[in-house]
Amino acid sequence: MEKRCKILIIDDEEIVLDSCLQILSGGDYEIRTAGNGILGVDLAEKFRPDVIFVDLKMPGISGFEVLEKIQEIDPTIVTIVITGFATIGSAVEAMQKGAFDFLPKPFTPDELRLITRRGIEKRKLVLETLALRREKELLREHFAAIVSHELKSPLAAVQQYLYSLSNELSDQLTEDQQHRFERIQTRIGDLMQLIHTWLRAITVDIESIKENFAPTSIPVVISKAVESVDPHAIRKDIAIRTAVQDDIFPVLGDEGTLVEAVVNIVGNAVKYSPAGSHVEITAKNFDDEVAITIEDDGIGISSDDLPFIFEDFYTSRSDKQIEKGSGVGLALTKRIIEAHGGNVSVESELGEGSTFELRFPALINQPIELSPINNEFMNKT
Ligand SMILES: Nc1ncnc2c1ncn2[C@@H]1O[C@H](COP(=O)(O)OP(=O)(O)OP(=O)(O)O)[C@@H](O)[C@H]1O
Ligand SMILES: [Mg+2]
Structure with a gap:
């Protein structure tokens, strides 16, 4: 038999608690109530609800603090804020901080039942995703x-x-x-x-990568990656051109694995491009981030393949593929980039080429000694 869903309602108005209890009593729920934030947090800890309703305006600890504490207890609990019309702005703020939805007062029984069902669905989805992961x-x-x-x-x-x-x-x-x-x-x-x-x-142990984090120079990472891919590029008569902003910020990271990540993407650009084409690498500061783009005019990636290319062992279904690979390079690359607090995205069109973009949080105000790099492309443009 499926276990009953647990609901906790935290509100300082007794009439709200009573009416919620009454309205939801027809559903197959196990319900608890708390008249203030402290009791609510305590119950959240012991009762471990699936869904918690929190009144944003309560004396004592505020609804926002209660939301924060619930996050610490179990971030998978679905929270819904109860709010007066005057505090809709705060409800939006609460949702930006992770609340699932809000219920404006006064609410009808149907509104409460509907939002409860949606909250429970959401909780099931969150738990299923976690289990799948x-x-x-x-x-x-x-x-x-x-x-x-x-x-x-x-x-x-x-x-x-x-x-x-x-x-x-x-x-x-x-x-x-x-x-x-x-x-x-x-x-x-x-x-x-x-x-x-x-x-x-x-x-690859992402946690151990983090132990070696130090200020790392982007030009050094790029030049080492290019050096590693160059023999393959030269054999295919593909020119790799780089344009790196002079005063590019360093990033906090592990040089070896960052080089590995860039090698995988530049290596793909060379592998999946016809002989005689070009690969362009640019690196620039973007506000408090550093962006590296790798652009090729190779075979491109179909929209059917694009959502999956960062998955383990995925290789394109296209028969246009010039060389076959094992499909692990990009999955590994994504894990390395995310371990650095960065992200990778791609735009591509079949037959037109691909552009991969890597973004990392920059280490601003931490200049490090930069070694010279082949800036041929930048000097040309
Ligand atoms: N620049 C690119 N142009 C066209 N297709 C690409 C490009 N980069 C990746 N792909 C497609 O994405 C798939 C996954 O790339 P990934 O680097 O993970 O694996 P791989 O290159 O097949 O093998 P390896 O593990 O040796 O890198 C490739 O098989 C290819 O189909
Ligand atoms: Mg590859």
Whole structure:
């Protein structure tokens, strides 16, 4: 049997409490009431309601303080503020601070029943989303364990046996046999690399990245990323041009993983663009943020694929794809960027190219020694 939903009503007017109790008593709810903020917070802690109604104007601790305390107790509790017409402005403010909705006084029984049902629906959605997220985390952990124990170790053993076998037989093998041995070794090497990439994506420990946070120079991050992708770009005759604002703010972060994030995006730009095209990287200050954009005129991403490209193991369904990947680069990149308090967005059109934008909170008033960077593109424009 499904558990009854719990509702708490906090209001200093007894008549409001009584009428709420009366109106909601027909529903299958477990209801508690509190006549002031302190009692309300205490009950929220012990009773753990699904939905709490809070009167914004109460003597003693205010409705706003009660909302804050409820957030601390359990941010998944759905809160609805009760307000007089004169305080609708405060209700809007309360919603900006996380309240789900507001109920203006005086209200009809139907209005109260409706908003209660909506609050409960919302609470169910919040709990379901949390459960799904937890399940996804568990899957990630299980997958990591399977990949490392069931795949990586046996494959490493095969690699080792093969290596010693080919050494032992080296002077007895024909040229063709030698060639086939080498191909097996290369294929196994590729598989090991793939498993390594998967494991990196699944197990990257965001919390430990944060331990190494220090003021980090954006030009340095960009130049290291370009240096790493350049050999691939040169092979495809793709020019990577950079335009970095001279006085760009540093960010608080971990240089190594930031370089990895930019490498993944610039690497994609090169990988998914035709030979002879261009990739442009720009970096600028935007108020209290730093924005890095990476623009290519490659194959682009269809609107069907676009919402999913930051998910683990997602690769485009398009048959236009020039090179196939394993679909972990962007998922890892997103986690790294978010661990830095930043975000990544993309605009793209199939056949037209893509623009990725990375935003990070800037470290303002913290100049750091910037190393020189190839600013060829900026000097040209
Ligand atoms: N600049 C781009 N242009 C076109 N498609 C892109 C671009 N960047 C990403 N994509 C699409 O998004 C998918 C996911 O990218 P992601 O970097 O996560 O994985 P991948 O490149 O396939 O493999 P890898 O794990 O080796 O990076 C790609 O497979 C590709 O279809
Ligand atoms: Mg990639």
